[in-house]
Amino acid sequence: MVLVLAIDTATPYLVLGLPHAERAIRLERRHAEVLWPELEAFLQQTGVSLKELTGIAVGRGPGSYTGLRVGIAAGLGLARGLGIPVAGVETLEAVALRHQGPVTVVQRTRNALCYAACYVVEGAQVQVVQPPHRARFGELAPTGLMTIDEPPSGQALAALGLAALKARPGRVEPLYL
Secondary structure, rough: OOOOOEEOOOOEEEEEEOOOEEEEEEEEOOHHHHHHHHHHHHHHHOOOOOHHHOOEEEEOOOHHHHHHHHHHHHHHHHHHHHHEEEEOOOHHHHHHHHOOOOEEEEEEOOOEEEEEEEEEEOOOEEEEEEEEEEEEEEHHOOOOOOEEEEOOOHHHHHHHHHHHHHHOOOOOOOOOO
């Protein structure tokens, strides 16, 4: 069985995911303090041991420099220690997968700026209409549903991670905008 663990710290949420379970906790900027105890509790709650994992997916953003580094470093270290592959996945795409149809995903930052992207979601398939970009919040022209500051789906991150591991294992490049 393929079992991918997802870790995302690109937003104010710590998001952990497996194909069958997820957890999202709003932490603001405390990811580094909480990630390891929460990961341990999450795995224990889901009945999954580290030895069962076959891959790691890490959210590559967009997000804050420090937020991205915390999750990426944790994912890379865990994968290396376990001897399993790791791949980066797009955080905003995992938010879009919570919905169906046209959706604009927005994560607000400081100074009235935000990270945004537009997608069309049909089932588990995602078409990128406008890739992640930085914009002024007041100047956005949303397509379809607009979701603001919603955490990514941990289960979607794990599914995206499985696809990324098949296509390009070992590739984790942060998306800084």
